[in-house]
Amino acid sequence: MSDGIRDSGFGIRIPDPSRIPKPNRIPNPKSRIPALVIATVLGIGYIRIAPGTFGSAAGLLVWAIMPSSALVQGVAIAVLFVIGAWSGSIAEEHFGTTDPRQVVIDEVMGMLITLFLNPVGRAGAAGAFLLFRLADIVKPFPAHRLERLPGGIGVMADDGMAAIYANLALRLILAVAA
DSSP states (O other): TSEEEEEEESEEEOOOOSSOOOOSSSOOOGHHHHHHHHHHTTTTOOOOOOHHHHHHHHHHHHHHHHHOOHHHHHHHHHHHHHHHHHHHHHHHHHHHHOOTTTTHHHHHHHHHHHHHHHOOHHHOOOOOOOOHHHHHHHTTTTTHTTTTTSSSHHHHHHHHHHHHHHHHHHHHHHHHHH
């Protein structure tokens, strides 16, 4: 029927479940703003050309100002994963797609993972940037599969895995160059 009501077969008319509007988990779009600010890293994700590259550059800046303590960097990576998964889930709902290109907090975390415990200066950090961008674009196994994880976890996990590959490649380059 066109009115969204169907007959149950017992003379009782019930609403067609496919036509019942689904309520948003976040009824007020303004309440999404903090999550979108985090997910887009203060709006960097809204840059039209190569937002992932700009997000990675933001991650490089975060790494440059962060203390070189393994504990501080490890905690920062864990915190970014948690808030990135939360904000990424809200951003997916907001933008209506999985792993929206506007979400770049995963690139910030990816840069921190790529550089984690690697003794590099500016040149090494630039190399790490290129390695992470390559790994993030290629998404070697199983990074591409991790995108299938639900919500923001998938958003963060695939870049985390790509960053682990970039970290290992950087370690190999540093070992060979030594």
